[in-house]
Amino acid sequence: xxxxxxxxxxxxxxxxxxxxxxxxxxxxxxxxxxxxxxxxxxxxxxxxxxxxxxxxxxxxxxxxxxxxxxxxxxxxxxxxxxxxxxxxxxxxxxxxxxxxxxxxxxxxxxxxxxxxxxxxxxxxxxxx
Amino acid sequence: xxxxxxxxxxxxxxxxxxxxxxxxxxxxxxxxxxxxxxxxxxxxxxxxxxxxxxxxxxxxxxxxxxxxxxxxxxxxxxxxxxxxxxxxxxxxxxxxxxxxxxxxxxxxxxxxxxxxxxxxxxxxxxxx
DNA sequence: CTGTCATATTGATGTCTGTCGATATGTTGC
DNA sequence: GCAACATATCGACAGACATCAATATGACAG
Numbered sequence: 001x002x003x004x005x006x007x008x009x010x011x012x013x014x015x016x017x018x019x020x021x022x023x024x025x026x027x028x029x030x031x032x033x034x035x036x037x038x039x040x041x042x043x044x045x046x047x048x049x050x051x052x053x054x055x056x057x058x059x060x061x062x063x064x065x066x067x068x069x070x071x072x073x074x075x076x077x078x079x080x081x082x083x084x085x086x087x088x089x090x091x092x093x094x095x096x097x098x099x100x101x102x103x104x105x106x107x108x109x110x111x112x113x114x115x116x117x118x119x120x121x122x123x124x125x126x127x128x
Numbered sequence: 129x130x131x132x133x134x135x136x137x138x139x140x141x142x143x144x145x146x147x148x149x150x151x152x153x154x155x156x157x158x159x160x161x162x163x164x165x166x167x168x169x170x171x172x173x174x175x176x177x178x179x180x181x182x183x184x185x186x187x188x189x190x191x192x193x194x195x196x197x198x199x200x201x202x203x204x205x206x207x208x209x210x211x212x213x214x215x216x217x218x219x220x221x222x223x224x225x226x227x228x229x230x231x232x233x234x235x236x237x238x239x240x241x242x243x244x245x246x247x248x249x250x251x252x253x254x255x256x
Numbered sequence: 257c258t259g260t261c262a263t264a265t266t267g268a269t270g271t272c273t274g275t276c277g278a279t280a281t282g283t284t285g286c
Numbered sequence: 287g288c289a290a291c292a293t294a295t296c297g298a299c300a301g302a303c304a305t306c307a308a309t310a311t312g313a314c315a316g
Contacts, residue, residue, distance in 0.1 A: 049173035
């Protein structure tokens with residue numbers, strides 16, 4: 001990913017967070033999306049729209065402690081260590097996962113706010 | 129899009145519909161996703177993860193009659209007619225929109241079941 | 257049947273993305 | 287400091303994707 005692309009992506013991710021505060025949610029079904037809103041929502045959906053990243057999120061979310069070590073992902077997902085690291089980086093940049101370094105190991109947990117915002121963006125206005 | 133890719137995509141879209149019947153929903157947060165479930169969910173999320181397609185869906189969903197004519201999309205979205213047609217085709221293939229030919233015009237409406245399934249897949253198990 | 261209009265398909269192109277091997281960075285224990 | 291280990295970054299590559307111009311398809315009017 002180029003530097004320009006990274007800046008582009010993080011810009012929209014940040015805008016998405018701002019726009020998803022309770023009183024100003026981006027809502028797919030509430031009205032025609034502006035170009036900006038569509039870019040924000042598409043940006044975070046693109047990060048989710050990958051089988052490996054979805055499995056990473058699901059593994060973290062369903063772990064007993066709510067967190068998982070990077071070392072636990074390589075084997076079940078059948079991808080190289082750089083590839084897993086790349087996907088984890090995408091998820092962290094998008095705000096879907098949070099990374100915490102603990103000694104040699106990197107631990108990841110879900111950012112509930114971020115995923116809830118995406119969830120609500122795809123639902124009806126009066127939904128949860 | 130190649131024929132192989134189309135077959136690939138439609139396979140996963142169909143599997144997603146099957147998997148999203150009420151008693152067997154794909155749930156991102158309910159447990160580790162299998163490779164198949166992850167492919168299904170990623171497939172339909174990929175279709176949604178484009179600004180133009182999100183705006184198409186939002187325009188259709190928020191129209192007073194619940195449907196919109198293809199001719200209404202080109203101007204506000206600032207894309208060529210073939211590009212709009214391409215995106216509409218993707219949304220129809222994925223089951224998110226339904227197409228109805230009425231004379232010279234093509235009308236599109238939302239498939240509520242499809243979008244609801246994606247919405248629920250990203251939510252908590254006890255959510256709506 | 258023919259022209260006109262709306263939409264779909266084709267073909268081409270530049271860009272983006274997932275992947276991996278190689279290597280760098282950073283942490284721990286000795 | 288040094289060796290061992292976990293993770294991140296770099297560089298490269300193949301495949302996928304969004305886009306448009308040109309063209310084809312299909313429907314209606316006269």
